[in-house]
Amino acid sequence: MKKGVTTLKKLAKILNVSVSTVSRALNDHPDISTETKDSVKKLAQSMNYVPNIFAKGFRKSKSNILGVLVPNITHYFHSTILKGILEEASLRGYRVIISESNNDVLKQTEMLNTLTQFGVDGILASLTKMTKNVDSILPVFNKLPIILFDKVSNKVPCTQIITNDEEAAFNVVEHLINIGKKRIAIIKEREFSYNSEKRYTGYLKALKEHNIEVDEKIIISVDDISQQQGKRMTNLLLSLKNRPDAIFAITDYAAIGVIQTLKKFNIKIPEEIAVVGFSNNLNSTIIEPSLTTVDQPGETLGKTAVKYLIEEIESDTDIVMHKTIEIKGSLIIRESTFKVK
Amino acid sequence: MKKGVTTLKKLAKILNVSVSTVSRALNDHPDISTETKDSVKKLAQSMNYVPNIFAKGFRKSKSNILGVLVPNITHYFHSTILKGILEEASLRGYRVIISESNNDVLKQTEMLNTLTQFGVDGILASLTKMTKNVDSILPVFNKLPIILFDKVSNKVPCTQIITNDEEAAFNVVEHLINIGKKRIAIIKEREFSYNSEKRYTGYLKALKEHNIEVDEKIIISVDDISQQQGKRMTNLLLSLKNRPDAIFAITDYAAIGVIQTLKKFNIKIPEEIAVVGFSNNLNSTIIEPSLTTVDQPGETLGKTAVKYLIEEIESDTDIVMHKTIEIKGSLIIRESTFKVK
């Protein structure tokens, strides 16, 4: 703060009323007469009065700041979620502090702690991939309203906002079956990845429903999925004597690696092998052939998360029902599964 | 805050000392004996004492929070800058509140105002494209330390952190000349775009230095550069009777539109027409041929901005020298200007 800031005291002195009256007038307290309110507000306006956020927060122990934790802010899907969070929070009079865990579990705990220390009213978090053990973050959950989004964990008792991974994956696989594919490979992450497991379940369900036998040889699990891994695992799939006729990669990044490798070997996409990703990143329309994928509406997801969080923050009761909200992603069919003649 | 939080008062009572002593012990005041310090710190630790950030901020009118304003958080280059900002700020004990202007001048003013209202210690901002008139944001600059990055304006008196646009563009054009191109088109934004103008200046300088005549017909200016505009302007360039043999698009997004259009007309890249972009987005390696571009080190830029801002915040004097710091971007040569046989 610089010198010369307008305070309640100053306004009170000028108007010859008490500080209490000024405070109440500005907060539209019913006890205050309309005239008084008007004159106070007018003066406050003309003197550019801005409440001291610290005094206010201090007094009410409320900051109107939300804390957000994501693994990596440059990840496109997460940046769209952040966009939604910022917009909705701003509309509701909240600011947003963002921190990154860089997919580091220790950093994640540290960041959650500093966020609470900085007096945020609640936290929105997307966990690191490797968060198998939630013990270190559980204490934070007793102090503040928290909502998990995207990378969630069912070991944490709180409201969670996710994509309908299972259903969307089911639709992906069904689409592949509909275009005549019979030997559908999946490149997924290991068990610790909540989202990947859900998609895998959808995959299995679709195969079952269409009486297609599950073949472990074309179910590939990797630690950390990426474009590189997509390439490597495609090489592996191509080395099988009984090759797949479709590859469902659990992320667009990996799917792009798949396409690049298939092209290197002059394999026709989608005729010989079709490819599907997940997320609808910007890249998925740049790659050729363009990638069939599941569009995840990040902004909606972010907005929804903020709504539920503020609801918890502003609720009077301590008893909160924890819900799991699924935001629907939609299948976007492009050239990697459908030939435009 | 929930019930049962540890305060200085509680610690004082337990240890039978005054609140002042506890406060000083925790802040390592030289007056306090080592024994007292140790016992205080030990108890504070064991009782999970966390200073009330509001009381502290209120008292010292310092929040240790930095405000950041960007046009669009999902823009890849800006998200890498944000990553750098978050990391450096965290290292130095600051948190970061992020807001978006969505390239809306009114929103930008509003956001700057709320940031100051929320008691941030300083602001890092990247302006909207259309900020010709800085009058509405100037008042904020008198209240708080502010630093501009990437989208800056020379009408604002403050430290500015940018890429070496002019020099980098010079290198781009020189590279095109070196591979034998003689008729180099540029797709840029109009005058109001600071970055675009700098790159354009670099373009002109390179042509001049190599005695290549400037031809207005292949200098294309658009309002809002994008992939779409890249496509449209390529169509325009191709309709000329004297076509260019290289196209320098001021952003990767536009350059990708250029490549897509050239491919549609089966024009050989780079033999017939070479293409260069700017930024080194993720897409630039996905497109085929891969795109020659200028890598802008976003993280470094973000970290640098934070360093200068905190320096201003923590400086005792009011007189601050405003500098313009250029972060060097490097030319990355890929297939769109160089044929791999």
Next chain:
DNA sequence: CTGAAAGCGCTTACAG
């Protein structure tokens, strides 16, 4: 309808 007073948790000039 309005005011005086207490207090939120911390820091710090002053006194000893």
Next chain:
DNA sequence: CTGAAAGCGCTTACAG
């Protein structure tokens, strides 16, 4: 080396 006291700017129960 330590303590008592004032005060940062606000809100609110209490009193009138």
